[in-house]
Amino acid sequence: MSVSLVLLVVMAALYASGIYLLLERSMTRVLLGFLLVGNATNLLILITAGKVGSAPIVADGVAPEDMTDPLPEALILTAIVITFGVSAFLMALIYRSWKLARQDNVQDDADDIALRTGTLLLPSDGSDTDSSDTEFGLRGEAAVSTAGELEVELEDAADNATSGADTSTDDGSAR
C-alpha cells in the first residue's frame, strides 16, 4: 500500500515539535507538546487508513472498496475527544499549580534530590528507650523498685557471677 509522502512529512514534523515541547519544564509547553503529539498520532492512524475515498456512509452505488476505511476513523474520533478531556485536566493542573505556588514548571522530585545529595532524613522512631527486660515495668502488680530501669549496678549484689556478661551477649539479644 503506498503512502502519501506529504502526510508522512507533516506527521514527522508534528511528532518532532511535540516531543521537543514535551521535554520542556514549562507545564504549558508540555501541554502544547501533548496536543501536537496527539495530532501526530491521529495523523498516523489516518495514514494507515490508506487511500482517499468517499465518506464511509452507505449509499446506493458506492461500493465499500471506494470508501475510506471506517475503522481508523472510529479510533481517531474517540482519540480526539479523549485528547480534549485530558488536556482540560492538564489545564486544571496548570491553573492549580499556578494558584498554589505561582509555579508553571515541572519541579524535580524533592525526595530524589535529597537521596542524591545524601540529605534524606529518615523519620526517627523516638522510642529508643524501650526497656528490654519487661513488658510491664512499673505497671506490674507488685513491681520491684528497680523495674523499668535499663541498667542495674549489680556488680556488688548477689549475682557477681553474671556480671560483665552483658557486654558480650551476642546473637541478637541486644536488638
Added chain:
Amino acid sequence: MLSSAFQMLRRAYAAALRLNSALEGQMLAILLAFAVGSLVMPLFTRQFGRNAFFIAAIVPTAAFVAALVEGPRILAGEAIVQSASWVDELAMSVSVRMDTLSWLLTLVVTGVGALVLIYCARYFRSDEDSLGRFAALLLAFAGAMYGLVLADDVYLLFIFWEATSVLSYLLIGHYTGKKTSRSAALQALLVTTFGGLVMFVGLVLLAVETGTSSLSAIIAAAPSDTLAVVAIMLVLVGALSKSAIFPFHFWLPAAMAAPTPVSAYLHAAAMVKAGIYLVARLAPGFAEIDGWHEVIIGLGVITMVLGGWNALKQHDLKLVLAYGTVSQLGFMLIVVGYGTRDAALAGAALLLAHALFKSTLFLAVGIIDHRAGTRDLRKLSGLGREAPVLAVITAAAIASMVGLPPTLGFVAKEAVFTALLADATAGSLFGWVALVGVALGSVLTVAYSARFLWGAFSRKPGVEACRSVNEHVDFLLAPALLATSGLALGLMASLVDGWLSGYSMAFPAGEESYHLALWHGLEPALAISALTLASGGVLFMARQRVAHIQKALGTGLSAAAAYNRSIRFIDRTAARTTSLTQRGSLPFYLGVILTVFTVTIGTTLMLNRTWTGELRLWDYPAQLAIAAVMIVAAVAATRAGKRFQAVVLVGVTGIGMSALFALQGAPDLALTQILVEVVTLVAFMLVLRRLPARLGHQHGTAHKGIRAVIGGSVGLLMAVVAVVALGARTELPISLEWAQLAFEEGHGRNIVNVALVDLRGWDTMGELSVIIAAATGVASLIFISGRGVDNLPTVARREAKKTARARLRRSSDPTTTDRGSWLLAGRTLADRNRSILLEVVVRLIFHPVIVVSLYLLLAGHNAPGGGFAGGLVAGMALVARYLAGGRHELGAAAPVDAGKLLGVGLVLAVGTAMVPLIFGADALTSSYFEWELGIFGELTFVTSTIFDIGVYLVVIGLVLDVLRSLGAEVDRQYEEDGVHENPVEKVASGERRATS
C-alpha cells in the same frame, strides 16, 4: 437430688458424644472455623474486652477434641484423608492427612493454643492497644499451624508455612510503638521467608520429579538421585530457618520482643516446631540420602551447644528460655532426623515433652513479669516464697527440661541416649558425634535450667525482696495444666509409647525395638543421664567462674551482626542505585524513555530490511498547502515566547488536521476536530488569563540541541514505522465488511457512528469512563471539595425571565437610558465587561444551536454527526452563553449539575449495553423498531441511539465541567482574591518567585 445430678451428667456425656461424632473427620471444616473465628474476633474484643480470648479458645479446643476423637483410628494405624479439588491443571488440591505424626502435632498445636488463648485473657488488660487485632492474629496463627501440620499437598503446606511466617511477623511486632519490636519482627520475617522461598524451590523440584504434589506420596517414592539431594537440601534450608537452627538461630532470641504469650506459643510449642515437624516428616523417606546426616547432626550439635552456652550468659529470664529453646531445637533436630526407629520414637516423645515444659516456662515468665515488673534475674529476689504455686509449677517444668524422673522429659531423654548409644556402639561415627554433642548440650541445659529456677525464685542477699501478691487461679490455670501433663505423661510412659509408635514404625526395624518406659533398669543411658545432671549441677554451682570464662572467650563474632551488616549493605546499594537512576526530573525520564524507544525500534528496523512500502508524493495538491501551513505552525509553536501565540499556533495544526480529514473523506472527524479545536481554545483562554503572558525561560534539564535531536529522531522514526507497517500489510482491512454490518445489523448508514455506538460499543464505553474521570479531575482540581453547585449562583429561571421581560419592556421605553438585558442573568456583569452585540447574537443563536446539536445527535446514525459532535455543539452553545453573560448566565443556561449529566449519560450507555442481557441476547445488541405513522411517513428507532444519547450527555457534562471549573469558579476565586489587585503586578511577582 443425686439421681438428677447423675441424669445431668449422663445427658452431658451424651451431648459430648454427639459433638464428637459431629467433629469426626472434619479437618477442613475446622480450618474454616479458624478463619471465620479470626475474622470476627475484633467484634468480640470490642464487646467483651480481654474475656473474648475465652471465646477464641473454643476453636482450638474443638480442634483438640476432634483430634482426640480420631485417636483410636490413628492408633490403629489408619490415616484420615480429606481432600477438595483446587487447581486441577497443576494437580494441586486442598488435601489434608492425619497420621500419627500429624495427630501428635495437631494435639500439641491445638492444646497449647487453647491454653495460651485462655492465658491471654488474664495476661492482657481490656484496654490494651489493638487487642482485637492481636486476638484475631493469634487465632489465625493457630489455624495456620493446624493446617501446616495436616497439609498433605506440598503447595498447601507451603502456603500455611508462609502464613505462619507472616502472622508471626505481625504478632512479634505487636508493640508497634517500640523499635526493637518492629525490627525483631522484620528480622524474623526476612529469615523465615527467605528459608520458605528456598524450601518452595525444593518442594517444586520434588513434586516435578515424583510427578505428584502429595507429601505422603513423595516420601513413599523417596527418590535419591542428585536432583532429589539438591531438592532435599533446599527444603532443609526452609526447615532449619524456621526452627532457628544455626546459622539462622539469631532471629529467635530477638523475637522475644513479642508479648510473652506469643513467645510461649510461637517460639516454644508451635512455629519453631514446624521445621522439626518437616524433618520428622521427611526422615522416613530421606534420612539415608547423601548429606542428610552431615547437615542434620552437624548443625544440630552446633546449635544445641551454642544455644546452651549463650543461655548461661543471659540475665533476662525470657532470653534464658529463648537461647534454651534454640538449644533444644538443635537437640530435637538431631533426634528426629537421626533416622533409626528408636531415635524416631525418642524424637516424637521429646517433641511432645518440649512443647509442654517450654510453654509452661514461658507462661511462668509472663506471670513473673506481670507481677514484679521485670524479668531480670538480678532484680528478682524471694519470689518463691511469695508465689509458691508458681514456683512449684515452674519446678515441675524444669524437672522435665533437665530430665528428672518421673517426667516425660526424663522418659524422652532416656530413649534418646539409648537410641544414640545403640547406633554408636554398632560402629556409626554419627552416633558418637550425636551422643557426645547431646550429652554436652544436656549438661549446659541442666546448668541454665538450674540458673533459671534460682534466678527467678531464690532469695538473693542485697536485692530488694518481692512484695507479697495474690496468686490468681485463672492466670495460673494454663501453665499448671501444661506442667501437670508433662508429669502425668511421664508416669504413663508405656501408654505414650503405644500412641507414638505408629510414627516410628515407618523406619526400618532394628534387632530389638525400644519402648518408652519410666523405668528400664540400671542401664548405660541412665548412667549418662545421671552424669549430665551431676556435671550440670557443678556448672551451676561454679557459675561465677563460668561467667568469667565466658567473658574471656567472647569472640565478638555473631550471626546477628552478620545479618545486620548484610541488611545495611542491601539498603545502601538500593539507595545508591536509586540515586543513580531516579534523578527526579520528569524531562530526564521522558528523554531516557524516548531514546530507548528510538534506539530499540530503530535497530529492529535496520536489521529487518523488508521495507516494501511505496511512496507517492501526495493524494491531491491541496494536501501540500495544508501540510506547509501545519509544519510552519508546529515549528513556530516550539519557538513562540508568548503563551497565547503558542496556543493559537497549535490550534492551527488542529484546524489543518480538520481540513485533512475533510478532504480525505472523513466528514465526522473533520466536524469533531474543528469543534474540539474551538472548545480547547476557549478552555485555554480561560486558564491563560490567570497566567503570565510570557512563557518562562526555564526550559529543561537537557540542552536545546539534545531535545531537538530526540524530537527529530522520534519524528523520523515514526515516519519510517508508518511506511514499513503499511508496506507489510497483506490482508484486506476487516472494515470492508462493516458497511454491510452497519446497514443490516446496526440499521445505520453512517458506518463510523454505528461502529462507535454498536459494533465497537465497548471501546466507546471505555472512552466515556476516561472522559468522566477527566471531567471529575478538572472539577476536583479547581473546586477541591465537591463540584461546587452552590458556588454557582443559579438564577431561578422563572425569576430571571420575569426580570428580563420587565427590562425588555423598559428598554423599549425611549425615555429611559438604562441598558436592558438580552440574557437571563444579563445585568450581573459589570458594564465595562458587557458587549451588547454579543448578548444579542447569543440570544438569537442559542436555541437554534441546541436544535442543531439535537439534529446532529439523531441524524448521526445515517449522516455525519452523532453523539460526540452533537454534544460538542451543545457545549459550544453553553460556551457562548458563558462568554456573553458570565458565570451567572451559565448557571441560568444550564441549571443542572455537570456531575448529574455525566452520571445520567453513563447510566444510559451502560443500560443500553446491559438491557439486551436481560432478554438473553449479547450485551450491546441493538434492536430496531419501525412504526407506520400514516401520512407522517414512518418512524424508525434503533436502541443504539440511546447509547448515543448517553455519549451526548457525557460530552456536554465534560464541557460544562470545564466551563464551571476553569470559567465560573476561577472567576469567583479571582473576585475573592480582590479585583483591585493589579494582575500584572501579581504575575510579575509570581514569575520572580518561580525563577528565583
